[in-house]
Each structure stands twice: as C-alpha cells, then as structure tokens.
Amino acid sequence: MASVKLAQINLHDSHEFNTSSPMTQSPPASLEDKVPYPLLKNKGPHSGTGPADESELIARLAKGDDRAFRQVIAQHHSLMLSIARAIVGDTFADDVVQEAWVCVYNNVANFEQRSSLKTWLVTIVSNQAKTRLRKESRQVSLDQLDGEVSGSYLDGVHFKTDGHWQQAVPQWSVESPDALLEEQQLQSCINRTLTLLPPAQKAAFILRDIEQQSFEDICHILAVSAANVRVLVHRARLTLMQVIDRYQETGSC
Amino acid sequence: MLNCKQVATLASDYLDNNTSLRWQIRLHLLMCANCRRFIRHLQITRDVGARMAINEPGADAEAVWNKVQTRIKKEAQPDQE
Structure with a gap:
C-alpha cells in the first residue's frame, strides 16, 4: 500500500497543504528548507551538515x-x-546510551560513511537497546501502546454511542502553520507536551514527523510492528492537536 | 459506512497514505464537516510538529563523556593503550 500514491486531497475551504506521500524515501524537497531542527535530513552523507x-x-x-x-x-x-527509552524504558536507557557511545568510540575508525553519522548512531543505540531488552527478558517497554490515554480524542468521551461526534470539533481561528509556528507560547506548550509524551510515542513522533524517517525504518529502529508505529505516531499527533485546540480557545496551555 | 470515531482513528493513516479505506474515508468526509475540520487540524498539527524547533534540555555532554571514558578505560585490556 505504501507504493500507491493517491490523488491530492482537498479537505479545505481555503487552505491547501502538502500531502505528498511520506512513505517515499526522501522527504519532499519543500521540507528541506523549512525545518529548523539542526540535526535533520542528513540521511545520506551529502546533506545536513555537509559532507566535508x-x-x-x-x-x-x-x-x-x-x-x-x-x-x-x-x-x-x-x-x-x-530511542533507548522507547525500547528498554527509563530504567536502562541511560546505561544503554552510554554503552552505545562506548561502541561508537571503539568502532568509529571503521565507520565507512555509507550512511550519515546520525543514522549510524541511531542504528547503534537501537541495537544496544534491543540486546539489553532481550537480556532483561521482560517487557519493560512499549506498555504505553495498549493503554488508552484518558482525555485523548479517541477515548470515547468525544463520541456518541453511534460513533458520531459528541460535540462539534472546535474551530481554529488560526489555521496557518506559519502563523502558529510564530507563536512563542504555543511553541513552548508543544515542547513541554512533547517531553511529557510516553517514551514510545515520543520516539515514534520524533523519528517520523521531525526526522522524516520512513515507517519501515522506524519499525526496525524501535523494534515494533508497522501498525504499532502508526498508532504511536497518531496518538502523539492527537495529543499535540489538543494542545493547539486549547491554545486556540484560551491563548494559553 | 464509516462513522466519525472510525474516521478519527484512521485519520493519520489517511494523511500518511497508509490505509486501504481511503475511499470510504473520503466518502465520509464529503458529508461530514466535523471530520473534515478534524482531519484538517490534524494535518496542520503534523506540519507544525514537523517544523518545530525542539528545545530539549541539552545533554550535559561533559558529564556523559566522562562516564563514557570511565567505561572505556574499564573495558580496555592491559595490553592495549
């Protein structure tokens, strides 16, 4: 299904947004220059900080x-x-990342730069975390996956028994991402919310929506099924959406 | 026919082109202003999130590096410098 690229949708009365398939390996060119996060996009050795x-x-x-x-x-x-928190949980994450750095130290001389440094680091920490998870042989991670967050859009309160919305979806007075990104207070609200997300959701969201990794790569990195990655990303987005809902309504969070 | 809750549940999959129920969702959206708004807001949220500058309290590189160095020394064999 990933390869099926469907026609551009238009959900909008007045706005159009980029809905090009995020399943393609490289992000749309338009994303390249609008992401302020400094570590982004250097999936290959010839982008990001520059090969030199x-x-x-x-x-x-x-x-x-x-x-x-x-x-x-x-x-x-x-x-x-x-990433480590998402896979092994808080208890072991610090230790696992330190192990990963030791591994980096010991192996960087042999690193052939067929991927970016960041991709290499992510692979190392992911492998270290998976190894540790097997060693601890108990399910310490991803338990958030099953728990429904109360107050979330999908928890049932928002819907009647027939599945229709209980109340109208709130209107937003500001629907331009550019304008929203200029709101300092909203930025800090979103940042704070992001740090409070359950670890698996946070990692999935960062890898997908910020780092623009493919769903397939994220499955491997976090060692979860494709379906679970999609659920995690969806939940993270819904939580951030509620932050914006609240901000639009009250001007604060 | 999908209901609103089902559309809300599938909304990210729809935006990410990850669902086989695409046309059923579109049919619902044609008739449901609430779900149109919901999906539009989710799309805006995704765009905003993608362009957020993440300000996590930066790692204390010095402290991490010290711990890592301690480990490296511990792991080093006597015959290796």
Whole structure:
C-alpha cells in the first residue's frame, strides 16, 4: 500500500497543504528548507551538515579527539536517549546510551560513511537497546501502546454511542502553520507536551514527523510492528492537536 | 459506512497514505464537516510538529563523556593503550 500514491486531497475551504506521500524515501524537497531542527535530513552523507564537515568530524572522532566526542554527544545524545527509552524504558536507557557511545568510540575508525553519522548512531543505540531488552527478558517497554490515554480524542468521551461526534470539533481561528509556528507560547506548550509524551510515542513522533524517517525504518529502529508505529505516531499527533485546540480557545496551555 | 470515531482513528493513516479505506474515508468526509475540520487540524498539527524547533534540555555532554571514558578505560585490556 505504501507504493500507491493517491490523488491530492482537498479537505479545505481555503487552505491547501502538502500531502505528498511520506512513505517515499526522501522527504519532499519543500521540507528541506523549512525545518529548523539542526540535526535533520542528513540521511545520506551529502546533506545536513555537509559532507566535508561530517567527514572531518568523523576523522577527528577516529583519532579519539575529546572535543569531537563532546560535540557529537551534545548534538545527538537526546535523540539516542529517546530511542533507548522507547525500547528498554527509563530504567536502562541511560546505561544503554552510554554503552552505545562506548561502541561508537571503539568502532568509529571503521565507520565507512555509507550512511550519515546520525543514522549510524541511531542504528547503534537501537541495537544496544534491543540486546539489553532481550537480556532483561521482560517487557519493560512499549506498555504505553495498549493503554488508552484518558482525555485523548479517541477515548470515547468525544463520541456518541453511534460513533458520531459528541460535540462539534472546535474551530481554529488560526489555521496557518506559519502563523502558529510564530507563536512563542504555543511553541513552548508543544515542547513541554512533547517531553511529557510516553517514551514510545515520543520516539515514534520524533523519528517520523521531525526526522522524516520512513515507517519501515522506524519499525526496525524501535523494534515494533508497522501498525504499532502508526498508532504511536497518531496518538502523539492527537495529543499535540489538543494542545493547539486549547491554545486556540484560551491563548494559553 | 464509516462513522466519525472510525474516521478519527484512521485519520493519520489517511494523511500518511497508509490505509486501504481511503475511499470510504473520503466518502465520509464529503458529508461530514466535523471530520473534515478534524482531519484538517490534524494535518496542520503534523506540519507544525514537523517544523518545530525542539528545545530539549541539552545533554550535559561533559558529564556523559566522562562516564563514557570511565567505561572505556574499564573495558580496555592491559595490553592495549
């Protein structure tokens, strides 16, 4: 189904949005220049920080340059922690990420740069976390997957027994993403909400909507089924949508 | 015929082109202003999220690096410098 690209939909009275398939390997070109997150898009060695910068950084890492390691840790530690938390849970995540850094230290000299540094780091932390999960041999992670978050759009309160909306879906006075992104307070509301998301949802959301990874890659990274990745991403989006609902209604969160 | 709750549940799959129920959803959307608004808002949310600058409290690179170095030394064999 991933390969079926359907006609552009138009849900809108006045707005059109980019609905091109996110299942394609590379994100639409228009996304390239509008994402402020500094670690983005360097899926291959020839984008992001630039091949020269990255090669130089990797060369310094290979020599055991302390400053290069601190720089890479500062840039990527949060992402790696999010992934580790999603797979093994809070208890082991810190430890797993440290193991991953040791592994990076020991192996960076052999890193051939067939992927970006970030992709390589994500793969390492994902593998370390999966190994640890097997070692601990209990289900410590992804338990959020089954729990329905109360207050969520899908918890039933919003719908009548026949499945129709209980109340009208609230109107938004601001529907332009550009305008919404300029609202400082909304930004901090969303940021705070993101940090409070259950770990699996947070990692799935970051990898999908921010890092623009394919669903297939996210399945491998987080070791969950495609269906579960989609559920996780959907729930995260619904939570953020409610933040915007509230912001539109009250001007705060 | 899908109801609103089903459409809301499938909304991300619809936006991401991940559902085989696409035409059933479109049919519902033709007739339901609430669900049209819901999906439109979800799409805006996705766009906003994709372009958010994430401000996580940055990792304390210094502290992490110190811990990592301790581990590296612990793991190193005596015959390796």
